[in-house]
Amino acid sequence: MARTRARLSFMPSRIQAMDLRTAQPAPKQADPHYLTPEHRAWSAAVIRRAGGVCQGSGCGRTGVRLFADHVIELRDGGAPFDPANGQALCGACHTRKTAEERRRRQAEPYRRPRPCGL
Numbered sequence: 695m696a697r698t699r700a701r702l703s704f705m706p707s708r709i710q711a712m713d714l715r716t717a718q719p720a721p722k723q724a725d726p727h728y729l730t731p732e733h734r735a736w737s738a739a740v741i742r743r744a745g746g747v748c749q750g751s752g753c754g755r756t757g758v759r760l761f762a763d764h765v766i767e768l769r770d771g772g773a774p775f776d777p778a779n780g781q782a783l784c785g786a787c788h789t790r791k792t793a794e795e796r797r798r799r800q801a802e803p804y805r806r807p808r809p810c811g812l
């Protein structure tokens with residue numbers, strides 16, 4: 695009897711999951727900039743220069759994967775291929791910086807002075 699039950703647990707479900715979303719999210723696409731040879735060369739140079747050490751403020755983590763990060767983000771007008779605008783960050787520091795930048799960017803419209811001067 696137990697044998698039958700074990701075999702049944704391996705049967706694939708015959709009920710398909712329904713996607714109930716009315717608006718489908720757009721398919722994820724990498725920004726073409728990150729696929730260019732120039733970006734790859736910049737990224738490799740930034741990571742090489744860091745010597746395996748995360749350059750995040752107060753981090754200094756070693757032995758982890760590093761990500762080349764634009765100090766001034768491209769959407770904020772940062773130079774795309776200038777090594778001076780690059781730093782190597784561990785995953786935690788990169789995620790934190792990206793979240794902080796996003797928060798700052800989202801808050802921006804509310805900080806702008808009103809056209810009427812009030």
Ligand SMILES: [Zn+2]
Nearest residue numbers: 748753784787
């Ligand atoms: Zn770090």
